[in-house]
Amino acid sequence: MSCVANFFTYETTKSVVVKSWTIGVINRAVQLLIISYFIGWVFLHEKAYQIRDTSIESSVVTKVKGFGKYSNQIMDTADYVTPPQVTLYKALGKGVVRGSVLSTRGPLWILTGRCVDYNTTFRTCQIQGWCPAEVDNIDVPVMLEAENFTLFIKNSIRFPLFNFEKGNLLPNITTEEIQRCHFDPIKQPFCPILRLGDIVKFAGQNFASLAKTGGIIGIKIGWVCDLDHSWEHCIPRYSFNRLDSVSEKSKVSRGYNFRYAKYYKQANGTEFRTLIKAYGIRFDVLVYGNAGKFNIIPTLINTVAAFTSVGVGTVLCDIILLNFLKGADQYKAKKFEEVSETVLHPDTPSNPMYRSNQTLGDRCEEKQSTDSGAFSIGL
Numbered sequence: 001m002s003c004v005a006n007f008f009t010y011e012t013t014k015s016v017v018v019k020s021w022t023i024g025v026i027n028r029a030v031q032l033l034i035i036s037y038f039i040g041w042v043f044l045h046e047k048a049y050q051i052r053d054t055s056i057e058s059s060v061v062t063k064v065k066g067f068g069k070y071s072n073q074i075m076d077t078a079d080y081v082t083p084p085q086v087t088l089y090k091a092l093g094k095g096v097v098r099g100s101v102l103s104t105r106g107p108l109w110i111l112t113g114r115c116v117d118y119n120t121t122f123r124t125c126q127i128q129g130w131c132p133a134e135v136d137n138i139d140v141p142v143m144l145e146a147e148n149f150t151l152f153i154k155n156s157i158r159f160p161l162f163n164f165e166k167g168n169l170l171p172n173i174t175t176e177e178i179q180r181c182h183f184d185p186i187k188q189p190f191c192p193i194l195r196l197g198d199i200v201k202f203a204g205q206n207f208a209s210l211a212k213t214g215g216i217i218g219i220k221i222g223w224v225c226d227l228d229h230s231w232e233h234c235i236p237r238y239s240f241n242r243l244d245s246v247s248e249k250s251k252v253s254r255g256y257n258f259r260y261a262k263y264y265k266q267a268n269g270t271e272f273r274t275l276i277k278a279y280g281i282r283f284d285v286l287v288y289g290n291a292g293k294f295n296i297i298p299t300l301i302n303t304v305a306a307f308t309s310v311g312v313g314t315v316l317c318d319i320i321l322l323n324f325l326k327g328a329d330q331y332k333a334k335k336f337e338e339v340s341e342t343v344l345h346p347d348t349p350s351n352p353m354y355r356s357n358q359t360l361g362d363r364c365e366e367k368q369s370t371d372s373g374a375f376s377i378g379l
């Protein structure tokens with residue numbers, strides 16, 4: 001019955017005014033800190049009064065321009081987009097290769113099942129593939145003119161939640177300005193023409209060493225827009241970094257390269273190809289962003305959260321009063337009080353319990369302060 005009685009109890013808030021400089025200063029300081037956090041960080045910095053759209057839709061078009069000289073040949077856009085590093089011409093037919101090469105390079109050819117003479121003293125398996133075998137350890141020069149090539153980026157974005165569209169070609173830029181401008185993060189931050197050498201430098205890399213081993217550079221275009229302002233205030237921000245910095249330290253496969261081939265056919269019907277192993281700098285354009293606009297629902301939610309959080313000061317002050325100050329026992333006696341059902345519903349005015357409670361009430365009234373009728377304790 002005792003457990004049942006304890007379960008069916010009700011607790012109500014009791015206000016106790018504590019006149020203490022220490023507790024008062026702590027309480028107001030905590031409240032000021034919480035209010036400052038919500039006003040400064042939540043509302044002003046994070047703009048919690050806005051609804052945000054993070055599902056950005058984007059398209060990117062790029063063009064590279066410039067001329068360079070490589071292996072005594074003048075190269076234009078069609079050539080250096082994948083700068084060729086050429087091995088010997090290889091004709092399709094039957095050839096031979098040492099078994100040790102097969103074991104170290106893997107299944108690069110198709111075995112015919114025949115054992116043939118490699119030379120007068122050595123026999124090996126016959127393979128069918130492009131012959132002669134590839135030689136990929138030839139040191140070739142770097143086309144340093146590529147450092148002055150330019151990259152034109154045309155980027156369009158859309159935030160579907162607000163049906164907002166914009167591009168990196170701002171309306172105030174003219175054709176003449178595009179033809180002579182080069183991107184600079186301070187002087188010309190909105191120019192869509194980027195010099196390749198500058199991109200590599202902004203990413204903290206050296207162009208000559210990067211072009212020799214190859215690498216991947218990320219060009220990030222950020223669209224973080226506050227749509228409570230006018231259309232002109234939504235502008236792109238460019239940043240650059242190397243995306244394959246881990247492979248730069250690898251001893252097995254450093255940098256970036258790939259193979260591709262150009263196929264030809266002789267007059268007699270024999271097919272041959274030029275196999276190209278290309279080392280170069282790959283540029284990945286990455287677009288990200290979000291947009292925000294005022295909305296009453298997140299404003300109300302965060303405002304209520306701010307007012308609710310102010311009550312944390314009361315919890316902290318209660319912990320200090322109940323555990324760390326000299327008047328903790330006195331505060332406990334005033335804060336926690338039990339009232340039985342008999343006291344709430346006395347049978348008759350002559351009841352001794354009623355008189356006792358009336359006396360208790362008289363004492364309580366004597367202790368009441370003018371602060372909302374709450375008890376006051378002077379510590």
